[in-house]
Each structure stands twice: as C-alpha cells, then as structure tokens.
Amino acid sequence: MATWLETCQQQLIRLEKTAVLVDKLDTLCGKTQTDLPAELLQKLAIEQQRLNNQLERLRANRFEVAVIGLEKAGKSALLNAWLGQEILPSARERCTFTSTEIWSAQTEHDQLLRIEYYSKEEIGILQAQRRDALASNLLSEKEKKEIQEDLDDTEKHLDAIAEFTKLKSGFSQTFIDISEISHHLQEAIFKNRAQSLAIKRIQLKTVRLRSDRDIIFHDVPGFNSGILMHAEQALERLKKCDAIIYAKEMKQPSITGPEKEMLIVTDAEDPAIRVADKVFVVLTQVDALDDPIDFKETYEKHKNYWPAVPERRLIPVCARAHLVEFGIPSEDTLRRSKSADDKAKLKKLGITDGLPILKESVNYYIDNERALVLQKRCDALVNNMRYYASDILQKLEPLYASFADSDSDSHEDNLLGKEFNQWWGREWQRIKKDFDVWYSESIQGRTEADALGAEHQELAALHDAYDEKIEALLANLSTAQPDELKRIYTAGGTISMPDSREGNYKIREELFREIQQKFETELTDELAQALQALIDQIVRKTQELLWETEDVRKTLLHSQMDEAIEQARIRHGFQVLFLRFGRVAVEAFIAKPLQARERLLNERAAEIKTLEAFYLSTNDQPKQEGRLTHYLRYGLWEKAISRIPVAVSKAARAAKAGSELAETVADAALAVSGRGSRSKAVVVQEVVESVAAFKEELERSPEPINFEQVVEEINGDLAALEDYLKNSVFYAAGFITYCNQELERIRNRFKEIEDNERQWIGIIRTAVKYERNPRIPYNISHSKRDFRLRREIALELREVRDSYTHLY
Template identity: 75%
Template structure:
C-alpha cells in the first residue's frame, strides 16, 4: 500500500507540471482574451488559486483539521478532552474571540504557547464591523453579545492598546501542559482586555500524535455576527484536509450559518464531498433523557448526513470524559448535574466517545486521506487539462497553423526598413554635424586669447570665479592670522621680519595647495558635463527620443558616474601640472630667496610667461622672471626684439614659436652667473622687508600676481578648452562610429519599431506583418501548451 509521503511526492510532481501549464494558459489569455469565452477565463481564474493552495499544502506536508461549529457547541471542551487536560476555556460566558491552533510537537522541548495580538488598526476595524453588525438584523442573543463586545472594547481600549503594541506577541515554553493553564485561562477568559486583543493562539504539544505533522484549528463560530471571525473561519476551511464538525446532540436540524459553513467547504473542494472528509461530533450526548430519545435524535442526525460513514458520526461526552479521568476544571464540575455522569451514560447505552473519535481520525490519517488527496489532485489536474483543451480548440483554428516557409519574423523589418534607415541615417549625421559646428565646436587654437567658443566661455568664467573665491577667502591671508603667524616664536616687541615672512609663506603655501587639490575641478567638470548633456539630448532628439540612446552613448548602462569621475581627474591633472609651479614661484619663498627656484624651474616659469594672455604687456616674456627676481614688472631690456614680441602678444604665437622661446629663455637662465650679472642693470637690488607691514605688502603683491597668472596663464597653459574639445569630439565621433562601424543605432531603432516601443519613429510595420508576428508568437505558445498538456498525467 502506498504511504502518505509517497502519495505526497507523486501528487506534488503532477501539480508542479500542471502549474506550468496553468501559467502558459494565463499568458495566452492575456494576449488573446477576446478569442477565449468569458466563462473559460472565469474557470481558469478559479482553478489557478485553488491549484496554488494545494501546492502550498503539499510543500508544507501538514495535515490540517478545522474544528468548526456554532458558538457554545462545545468545540473547546472537545479539544480539552482530546488533549487530556482542560487547558482551553469552555466557561458559560463567551470566551472564544479568535482561532486557536493546536500543533503537534515532536518532543517535550518543542512545546510552546504563542499568543499574537491584533494591531491598533485591526482593533479599529473590528469595532467598525461590530457597529455595522448592530445596524443589521440580529437575534436578541447575537445583538446582546456584539453590543457587549463593542462596549467592553471601548471601555478597555487603553489596556487593549498595551497588548497591541506587542508586535512579537507572547511566547512561553513548557514541559507539562498544565504549566500554561493559568496563563491561557487568564488571556482568553479572565482578562477581558487581553481576550479582546488576541488575534491568534498557537499551542504546540505532544498531546497530539508526534509521529505526524498535525494542526487543529479551533475557529470562531459562523454565527458570531462579526465579519472578521467569519473570514477567519472561511480561510481555515479553504486550507483544511479534514473537518471536525461540533454539533449539539439536541439540535439535529442544520441552521443557516451551518449551511454556509458546509457550502464554503464544499465549493473549495468540489472533487471531494464534505462527507468524504468530515467528522460529525455530536457533543453533549449525555444531555439526552433516555435511550429512546437518544436513538431518535441520532437517527435524525443520520438523515442529514447519509453519506458520512457511521464511524465518522460520533456522539461524544467531552465533559464526562474530563470528569471520568479526574481532570475537570471547577466550572466543568459546576456544570455537571451530579457526579454520576458514568451512570447517566450507562443508562443511555453509550460511552464518552473520545476513544472512538481518536480511532476514527487516526484511521483517516493513516488510510483514507491518501485517497482523498488523490481525488483532489486528480480533479485539479483534470480541470486545468480540460481548460487547456478548450483553449486549444478555440485558438488553434485562428493561430495554430502557419507556414514555416512564410516570411520569418526578422523579415518584418527587412529590406524596406534597411532602405528607409539608410536614408534617415545620412540625414541624421548631416544634421548632427551642422548642429555640432554651430553650437559645440570651438575655433582653432581654442586655448588662445578670445578664441574659446561662446558655449565654452562658461567654463572660463567658472574657473575665474572659483580661483578668485579661493584666493580671496584664504584663512592664512586674513589680517589677524597674518599677525599671529608673524609674531609666533619671537618676542612681540621685536619679531624677526625674515622669520615671520618664511612662516607666513609656509602656511599660506600649504593652504593654497590643499584647496587646489580638493576644491577646484568640480565646477570645471560640471561645465563640461553640461556640454556633454547637450550632445546627448541632441542625439536622443535626432533618434526620435528613443530611451536607450543616452545610456548607450554615455555608457550609463554601466555607470555614468565613472565617466564623470574620469573627467574630473583629467581636469585635476592638467591644472596641478602648472598651478603647483605658479604657487611655488610666487608664494613658497620670499623675494630675496628665489634664485635657486629661478634656476631649477626656469622651463616652467618661461612656459607660464609664454602662455600669459593678460592685458599688461610687462607681464609677458621676461616679465615674470624679472618680477620673481626683483619684485618689479619692469623688463630687463627694451631691445628691438622686445618690440616684435610685444606685437606678437597681440596675436597668439604658434606652438612651435612658443616652444622655441621657452628653449631660448631656459638657455639664457643657464648662462654663467658672471655673464648674467654683467647683463643685468647695475641699479637693480632686492630690499628685504624689515617690518610686518612690508612683509604683508610683499605677500599681498605676490598673491595678486598669482591670481593674475592663474587666470591668464595657467588656464591656457593647462589646455582646459583643448581638453574639453577633445572630450566632446570623442563623444561626437562615438555617436557616428556606433552606426557606421558597429550598426548599433539601427538595432535600437529596429527593436523600438518591432515592439512598438516608440510611436515617434516615422516608420510603421504594415498591419498584415504585425498580425503575422502576433499569430506566429501565439502559435509557438499554443504548441508549448499542447506539449505541456501531454506531459501532465
């Protein structure tokens, strides 16, 4: 005989294949809903969730039993008798406000009591449902109970809120089930605020069969009048494998709420009748007057359940069982008329029924439930296959036949599209080049004076503003800070001017270098990025605003931030190459101590002179060297050659001439000191500042000169505009080469047209071709559905 685990594994494999088939049917219905009858779609939407729920149950491999019945039908007493301990409250007052789950535990160490509470929002929802229920038609008892719940909740709202704030609930491990009796009684019955706040109780105990993973759900009665309780009961019924239906022996007729319970159980599992999985437990059987009364009442119950085997229609005396085994609560003892329950049952010719009930359920677990599972899964598989066959019957005549020799899918955008794109691409390139020349491209010799393009003028302005801001906001250059540094280390009355000069310059040099290394290049990179964005926007516009254009052009599909970081680094390298020399020349040493620097940095200094584009003619060739040596901008000689060079300053020199001038100047610096001294004016001499004011005046003059050269020389020597133009030209060339060399743009536009992603593209697939493409796609999916249907057994 097949074991339960073997049956589970077999049915799980079947249902997983069926689930794949159902998913394919849903995909088809989304594409061709107009071709599938609404009734067929409705059936598919019912069967798919049902299939999912059964798959979930098989994956968890649990046996779940819903214990249902009207309120006060004796569900809690029945479960107490099953557990052999009066642990669940069954007092005369209403004490069941939510579901209780009893789980089988494998060992005593696994036993646990867990209480989950309603949230504040859920308490508010329950109150609204109670208010709505009171406005409807209710019996006197129902109205009284719901009104009590509503009033008690309002009365204990602050106490209930304390429990609602316990997001993780309450947990208690135990060894003997009696350890949690007081806690559970208090929570569910004695503490009114706590009982109103409880949403779910989970009790794990070895009192259920530990060799099976079993869950009993004690759910609220359907006649509670509260929607949330009814929803909980419905959910338990949808997920249960069996039903223990607690029915008072004295009430053989089936009421409206009871019929509703059975209809829900039946509709969820149409392939398995309620009679195949229900255990009708006739509670309080010892309340009958005599054997005749008992047999007549039992016969009436049998008439309502003709298909239920007699072993599953069981009279039970739960309280008598508790009294018999000496484990009743005080309330149970009060509710028994006398201590002769055993005699009363003997008079009726019955026993307490608990042994028969357990044997019946154990027999169902060990034998019958495998057959129930098979029938349920057979029905699910059959239902989905039936829907699949009907879908195939409807769709295959429309979509299922196509000639493999017809045009292929790629031909939907074949020769005609290629010809159209070839013409469009030539037009796009021409328009792009024209726009680039007018808007982006700079003039020749872009780093020369006045020759940057107006779109790049913002770059120079940003640079000048940042340089001026940094140098006019130096902490070291503030008067108080200059005085502090100047007087530090010496006496206040007689500080050493030379030492003060060195100290100020040392701190000033350090501060400027640090700011230049960290604070300057961001604005330059932002200015260039704005121009790059213009190119990206233009290319996207030329390609009809297709989304993929920008990320493809700028590599933003990887990380556009990496490209921006590379640009910032490029600016920083260019700037520091010449700015460091300028700062060192003007700031690092006092005027009288620069001779060594002039010899070692002659080439760099002459480069700064050669690239100077300011208005002051004295600061051009030879002027910077003279200033650094003597503190004056007066030129060393006024030869005829100087006149020609002055004219050249008005027009930027050619690159070869600049290099030659630097070489000549460096050679002149390298001449023997004696010869050099002979050529210098006799009246030239360097006077060291001999007080604080003179030191500050020398330093401020050097800062002014540094600012001028950073703006009018370093900017051009660094080649910022050339660097920008190179970056822009690289993107421009990339845009054209991506199509001319790699055919990337045609692929992006083809995809957008093919899947109709961009209505701006002025090319449309003919309707006949689009229809063919859809027919072919659906035909392929229909083929897959038929194959999946064949694989499901």
C-alpha cells in the first residue's frame, strides 16, 4: 500500500494535468455555448470548483478535522482530554460560539496562541442576525433565551467590545508549556464576557497533536446556534475537512434536523466519498448512563443510525473521566465529578474512558485510510472530467474539426484592407470636426481669458475652487486664533505690560511663516484637481468619439508611464505661477506692521504696481490707481476724515489751499520770533512742508498701543490679503491662460496622434479585427468572422483532444 505522501504527490500531478484540460475546456466553451447544452456547462463548472478545492488541499498538504456537534455536546471537553490539559472552557453555562483551531506544532518553540477579533461591522451584522433569529419564531424557548442573552450582553458591553474590534492584528503569545496560556483562554472565552463576544477565531499551535503530521482540528460553533454567521462557519469547515469528529451525546441516539443538514452538506461537497468513509462518531458523556443493559441498547441504536461506520470509528468516550484519571481536571470539572464514581460507572459499563481508542483510530485513519479516501476522491474527479471532455469533443468535433487544416491566408488578407482604410479616413474627418465643435462650446476660453468675467463657464469653476481654498486656508490659520495671538503677543515680556510693537512683530513673523508654508503645500492641489476635471472631460469625449475603445486614455495621456507624474507636473505649474505674486502679496500685507512698510514699498514697488494693475473689483467698480500703495502706507482703503479734530482739519486744508494763507502764518511766526537771517519765503516753505507732513501723519492709522489694536490691524491686513489674492493675484498669475494652454496641448495631441503618428487607426483596427468593441460601426462580413472563429475553435479542439488523451 502506498504511503500518504506518495499518494499525495501522485494525485497532485494527476489533478494538475486535469486542471490544464479543464482550463482549455473552459476557454472552448466560452466560444461555443450555443453548441452545448446548458446543463452540461453547469455540471462542468461545479466539478471544476471541486477540482480547484482539492488541488488547494493537496498543495497545502494538511489534514483538517472538523470537530462538530450540537451545542454542549462535549466538543470542548473532548478536545481538552485529547490535549491532556483542560484549557478550553467546558462549563455548564454557555461559553461562546467562537471558532477554535488547534494546529500541530513541530517543536515546543513553534507553539503559539493567537486570538482574532470581529470587526465593528461584523459585530453589527451578528446583532442584526440575532434580532432576525428572534423574530423568526423558528427557535425553541431555550434557543431564544440564549440568543436574547447574547443580544443584550453585546449591547451592554458594546463599548468594551469596541476596544477589542480595534485590535486589527489581534493577540498573540508564544509558550513552552500549554498551561501557560490556560488563563488567557479562560479569560477570553468564558470569564470576560465582552471579550468572548468579540472573538472571531482562536488559533492554538501545540505539540500535543502529532508533530510528524500537519494536522488541524476545527472546534466550530454548533449547527443549532440559530445565528447565520455561526452556521456559515460550521459549513465552511465541513467543506474543507478531510475527516469529521462528530461529538454526539450517548443518551441521544436519534439524529436531529441540524445533524441531517450537516450530512447533506458533506455529501454535496464530496459526492464521491460517503460520510461514513471519513466520520468518527464520538459518543460523549457516556457516564450519563448507569445501567450496562441500557448502555448496550443505546449503543446499538447509534450503530443503527451509522450502519456504514466501522466500530473502530464509533467510540464511546468519557472525557471528564479521562481528565480526572490523569490528574488534569479544572476546578469546575472536579466540582461536578468524583474520581471514584467515574471509575465505578465505566467499570460497571465495561468500557474505558475511550480517549486512547479514539486517538488510535484517528492515527490509523491518517496513516492508512485517508490515502484510500484521497485515491477514491481523485479517481472520481478525473473520471468526471474525462467524461465531460469526451462528451464535449463528441458534440463539437463534427462541427469544427475540418476547419483546422483550412488555408486562412486568403480569408485574412482582405479582412481589414483598403475598404477599412477608406472607411476610417471618412470617420476620422468627422471625428475631428465633432471634437473641435464640442471643444469650442464646452472647454475653450474666451478672448483675454484672465480678464474679469472672461472665463468660460467650465473654467469659472476653477476660479471658484481657488476662492474657496483661499477662504478656507485663511479662516483656519492656527496663528490667527485668539488664544494663540495672545500667547505670541505676551511671549518675552510681562503679561501685565507687554510691548505692543514687539508683540505686533512677533505675531506677524509667525503668521507670515504659516501662510507661506500653507500656500506652498496646500493651495495648488485644488487648482490642479479643477484642471484635471476638465482634462478628464476631454478624455471622456475622445473615448466617446472613438466608441469607448480600450487604451484611448492611456494613449492620449501617456498613462502607460504614470498619470501621477503628469498630475504632479500640473500642480507644480500652478505652484510656480501662484508663488510669483502670492509671495509678494503675503509679504506686503503681513510681514511688517503698518508703521514699518516704507522700505517694502520702495523695494517691491514694481510688483505692487502690477498687483494694482490686475486688481478687478467684484462689484464692477473701476480700477483705482495707487489703491494698494495707499493701503500699505496708510492702513485703510478710504481714510475716515471725521476722526481728525476739526481745528486741525481746517489748518490742513488751509495749508493745502495756497500760499496766501501760508504767508499769513509766516508773518505771524516772524513777528513772534524775530526775522533774524531767514527770509519770509523760507519760512513759508517750512510751514507748507510741516503742515503737509502733519497731514500725512494724521492720515496714517495710528500705531497700535495694545493687544486689541494690534489684532485689529492684523485682521484688517488679512482681509485685505484675501481680497487681493482673489481679485488680483488670480489674474496676475495667469491661471486661466495656463489652463487653456494645458487643455490646448491635450486637444492638439488628440489630433496629432492620428494625423502625424497614425495611432488611432491601429487601435481601432485591432479592436475590429479581434471584435473587442461591438460599438465600432464597421462590420466584418459574417463569412469572414465565422471562418476565423471556426478555425480558432478547431485548433483549440485539437489541444483539448491531446490533453484528454494523456490524462490517466
């Protein structure tokens, strides 16, 4: 008899060859569905899925056992006895529906405990399924009570559960002795209710299973849980398992509805193998029977329900007695059992605790029987595939085989020749005309696009996006927050008597730095996105004109390299344009207080004049020459004359009116001080200059003397900065012109790709030739298309026949 490893390798090679045949059949059937019965195609698809599942199991080379049974049938106690350590809770109370996996580890250093938690969304799904189950009226009173408890407990511990759902990587701990992680499991599964409700899966790797084999025991939720997600977990384990350990209470020999469902699922997934070929019926809690005759009669009833299961796989087990016998029970098990009573009961019944017999039976199955089961399963898969392949070949070869040797040159030469070129020439001229008309109406800007109101309606969206971003950035400056302004203002001085001038400078220094940083990193993304939206419109139009053919976008935008690089180039272009005048505006309005801007006005005079020239009032007021210079020098758009004392105002106006009044003032001055060496003309000039200087000093906003006045001046400068960024910098930077240039580049490229490079005709020709796009209004004659398809099918049939012949 071949060993398991030998059988596994032989069947893997065999099934991989079968998979090649199935792939070819799948491709063939996709082209000839009308020639084959739908029922045959459906059977082929089902068998293909079974084949893929078996290949996956063979490549993993694991032995997976589903330990299943109704709730409280003793699965956890059985596994505890198998592991020789009571680490899984088996108390009388309900513990959890958590799926536990026990994996074999090769060495003590490979041992691991890992806990995986449900996500927040999955907890919500479980709660909804619990409510649905309670509303279904299909549950017993006991089941309703238990599900209601889970529902209520979950709601009660929702906050605590949420903390576990945040642990995306779960919990892991290595160990040497399995007792080291016992308290973790008890706490997680049983003692901490919130944690137990949050657990989705527990994985335990231990040397307590056979270390010379890759074995997994799945302790899955009960089939009668009433919760869809739990039932689905049980079904999924059944579909993948190589064997089943079915925990069945000794005193309940009849098979319930959920148990029948389990058998149906197992049969449907593995029709070549009977359940009896791979099931171990473990009759648990045998100590519940006291009378030997009653025990024998009950055992016979179980045998009648499982007639095809060998007696070596129909095993009475008392897991609790085994735990007590070997001195490894938990306190709960000891409270519910007395060693003498267990021994006496088993002796009276004439049996042992059954664990050694169960392990021996499972080991025999692993080393011997499962190789025969695998052989039988693979034989069925291969034979079924050969049968379906033979059926398909018999149906298709008479229809297509003769085309394999036909000469295709004469048919293919004229497939897309002169006639196609003439058709495309006419279509391309129409496409270009339609594209230019659409572009002019939907994209193209008007004359002087950077002037007020000159943006096309599509490009106006870009200006709106710019304005919104400016408003958002300036409204959310961290430096401009009241608390932060106060902190900066008082830093370095006494809180009671801070220096207003120093505070003004400090605030502006940090504000200037923050605004510059935000403008350099955040502003231009909005502009680039707005322009990209327009570019996408052009791409969508070209795709529409070219009948939604593949590769249009990639060809037009060079995206075979990387569209992200192109988008970064656009963002950089906007950034360069903005910073050219945006930096000047920020420096002019924010960098220095009002009283310290003379040097700035001289050094940046040309840039300030440019910003003044491009300023466009939103209420259609005419441009105001020198408006920005006036603001930067005096602090207000319009000086409130009413704030100047009446007498001083009269004196200022008199000095400005003419020299006559100035002379009068000079005479008075000379009479008081004496003429000395100065002439009247000199005194008059001095008076005029003094009055003018006094008037200018009066017009300039006074220097702030406290925190409130500093903040008022800075807020005024921020409002003015926002105004100029929107109504001057936007136009001075030439954003609309830049957009039009980028859009024109895409427009011209669309036409040059065909006019200069002849790429569009190649893409359309390929799509027509291989019938990739039915929207293209160029029809290949039916005879040409039919011949080509029949010849392809004929050649593929040859390959299928060859694979079929070499399959064993």
